[in-house]
Structures are given as C-alpha cells and as structure tokens.
Amino acid sequence: MPTSTAATSGMSRRRRRAQNDSSPNYQAKRQDLLRTAAEVFREKGFEGTTLHDIAERFGTDRASIYYYFASKRELFQALFHDILVDVLDENIAVAEHIIASDDDATGKLRRLVEQQLNSYEKNYPFVYLYIQEDMTQLQLDATSWGKEMARKTKRFETLVLDTLQQGVDEGTLRTEVPVQLMAKSLFGMINWTHRWLKPGMRKVDAKQTAEAFCALFFKGARTKN
Template identity: 80%
Template sequence: MSRRRRSARSDSSPNYQAKRQELLRTAAEVFREKGFEGATLNDIAERFGTDRASIYYYFASKKELFQALFHDILVDVLDNNIAVAEEIIGSDEDAPEKLRRLVEQQMDSYEKNYPFVYLYIQEDMAQLQLDSMSWGKDMARKTKRFETIVLEVLQQGVDDGTLRSDVSVQLMSKALFGMVNWTHRWLRPGMRKVDAKQSTEAFCTLFLDGARVES
C-alpha cells in the first residue's frame, strides 16, 4: 500500500487530483459533523462511497488527511483573507466602515469556503502540531496578523473619536470575533432564514451601535 501511495502522490492526472479534492471535501464535512476525535476513516469512506482501504491510496492516516485539509486548501484562503484585510486597513475609510468591510470579508470567506474555514475554527488548530510543522506555524502567524489588523482598526477608531474609548480594544476585538466565529455552530450555506450577508448586516449593526461614539 505504501508503494501504491507513493506512486499516487506523484500522479498529477486531472482525474486523480479531482478525486483527491472530492475526498478532502467529503472528509471536511464528516470532521465538521463529528469532530476530529469522533470521525473515523470508515465514516469518511462510507460518505465518499468507497471502502477504508481506498482512502489509504490517498492518505496514510486520518491525521494526515485532516492536516491536508489545512495545508492544501486553507493556506491559500488565509493568504487571500490577509491580502483583502491589508487593502481595507490601508484605505481612507473611517474605522467603522473598515470594520464593516472586515466582517463582510470574513463572512463571505466562511460561506465560499464552507466547511473548511469553519472546521479550522471548530478544531482550534489543536491537531496541527504547530511546534513541529512550519506550514502550521505559518497558518497561525497569518491568523494572528488578521487579528492584529482588527485591533489596529479598533485603535484607529478610538484615537480619532469614532469609537468609544471606555472599553479596551482587546475586549471589543474579542466580542467581535466571538460573534462572527460562533457562526460555525449554526450557519450553513443555503439556509433560508439567514445567510452570510444578512448575518454581516446584523453583526455590524449590533456591534457598531454599541462601539460607535454617539454624535
């Protein structure tokens, strides 16, 4: 099996790559529903419509499959999110508008990259062994950069008087991320009653009505 897997890894054919991506998406859905600890390769194989032995053609273990979800997919997602966030913070807009755009960008990313980003939040990077994998450390660094951008925008708002100064920017940041990231527990693409756009509007109204300085 290991020889077969090594051969498969060098296979760049469209069919192999398409199957591998399909398997990753299927696995993400199973991990999303059952968590890393609760999900098994048998669960993933059954959902994928194959047997457990066929999974080993692509990945050596459940952990390797799980880590591939982040390494193969989410690194690019985080890069794009950071690029957009850097553009937002560099704009001439006021802090409340920058915050609105940052929330909009995050919610849009969650929806477009479902369930991968939500899985990233749900599992809290616990299985990535950041101390031993350079790409995992890079992902943590990118996540930290996005959080720093939000803090910088909040501080800008406090400094220019558009946001209240009696609440620390750290606490405001935690409140904002808590509200946005908690959507991993309930928001699904295609929901009839609420979608990412409606959530963005509601979150921004609730947060900014409390954080903005009254004129």
C-alpha cells in the same frame, strides 16, 4: 503479520506513485475526498470521526482511503495544508487593501466583517474546521506550515485591532471599552457562526449575517455623538 506489512508497503508505493503522477482524475478525486472528510469532521469532530465514517460518506471502503492518505491525521492535516493556507493569504491581502483605503474606521471594520463572513461561506466547511478544532492538541502547530498559519491568523487579528484603535483615536468608538475586549467581542460573534451558519440556508446568508452583526456591534461600540 508479514502479509499485513507487505500490503501496507504496497499501498504506500501505489499512493506515492499516484501523488507523483498528479493526474487530473487522481487530484479531482482527492479534492472530492477532502471536501467529504471536512463535512464529516465538522459534524463529529476529529476525535469522533473514523476513516470508516469518511469512506462510507464518500461511497467507498476504508481501504480505498489509504490510496490517498496514510492516516486520519494525515487526511485532516491536508485540509489545512492544501486549502486553508491559500485562504488565509487571500483574506490578509483583502484586509490589507481595506486598511489602506481612505474609509474611516467604522467603514473599514464593516468591510472586514463582510470579508470574513463571505470567506467562511465561500470556503465552507474548511475555515470552520480551523475554528472548531484545537490545533495545539492536533499538533498542527508543530509543523512549519502550521506555524505559518498561526502567524497569518495573528496578522489578520492585528489588522482588526489596529482598525479598532483607529476608531477610538478618531472618537467614533468608545474609549471606556478596551480595544482587546472589543476585538474579542467582534471575533466571538463572527467565529461562533461555525455552529449554525451554513451555505444554502433559506433565511440567512453571509451578507445578512454581516449586516446584522455590524448593526449590533456598532450600535454598542459607537459613542453617543
């Protein structure tokens, strides 16, 4: 037991030194590890993934993972803390620019759908992990940055809700369907793509998916006039 504790303590010190050093090589390897881990988490889920699975896919041993992260949970949380916070900021900035445009509600919604799916494709598979996993169960919502992510997600959803309401007020979207239900239907289509849409697919990409979703959604959501 003393040997194991000493070894763990030594690894912790080396990890801290490497993180403080922030050398390009260390950071590049860390980013490669995060991307590899994201793929494994996407395939097996958080509970079904082990550090051995990640190490094997990364082409190293489990002990080497500890040079970068102290645990599977720390590694998983880094995917969101290091990457997705910036992605959410970018999505909100683009969405706010769209909302401020002179487009009608339908035009704005179409651009919002395109932005969301393009972001999913560009930041694959990190965004999909956020959709796939239960953030409450993983206690991400207990951290300050986790709460900030939840707030940013809610902000994006509110922008979509406001645009749907604009469409109802303009008379271009159905009044008999509650705006909240419209939003759930739209997000349901978009978010379910985490099960099947993958960059590099030969027949379907984000652009084609956005066009198809908009055609289906607006044909059903539009008034007859």
